[in-house]
Amino acid sequence: xxxxxxxxxxxxxxxxxxxxxxxxxxxxxxxxxxxxxxxxxxxxxxxxxxxxxxxxxxxxxxxxxxxxxxxxxxxxxxxxxxxxxxxxxxxxxxxxxxxxxxxxxxxxxxxxxxxxxxxxxxxxxxxxxxxxx
Numbered sequence: 274x275x276x277x278x279x280x281x282x283x284x285x286x287x288x289x290x291x292x293x294x295x296x297x298x299x300x301x302x303x304x305x306x307x308x309x310x311x312x313x314x315x316x317x318x319x320x321x322x323x324x325x326x327x328x329x330x331x332x333x334x335x336x337x338x339x340x341x342x343x344x345x346x347x348x349x350x351x352x353x354x355x356x357x358x359x360x361x362x363x364x365x366x367x368x369x370x371x372x373x374x375x376x377x378x379x380x381x382x383x384x385x386x387x388x389x390x391x392x393x394x395x396x397x398x399x400x401x402x403x404x405x406x
Contacts, residue, residue, distance in 0.1 A: 295342050296330070303328040314361065 304326045374385045
């Protein structure tokens with residue numbers, strides 16, 4: 274029983290550490306201007322001097338911050354470095370590179386699975402699904 278309570282306590286502490294780490298990073302990033310964010314993303318260099326502005330997360334209560342953290346964990350958690358690099362470069366996840374395209378021709382609904390032009394050859398070939406109107 275003592276072992277389980279120690280493990281539970283360690284899990285809670287690890288969770289709290291993860292939240293605090295996220296909060297510091299999120300707060301820092303939200304203090305950067307668009308130009309500073311672009312320079313950081315491009316060069317991986319911190320602004321000099323480091324900004325000491327207010328952050329958009331400063332006025333939020335703990336419940337709202339925890340909700341944001343959970344959303345970020347759902348979006349970025351468990352992603353490989355390759356997936357994160359892809360997202361950084363393209364602005365969307367690799368699994369979202371294909372899109373459904375809907376059109377109506379001669380009263381018939383056409384649904385096509387299309388690859389974005391910049392992603393040609395990076396996934397399955399487009400295919401049409403015809404459904405009679």
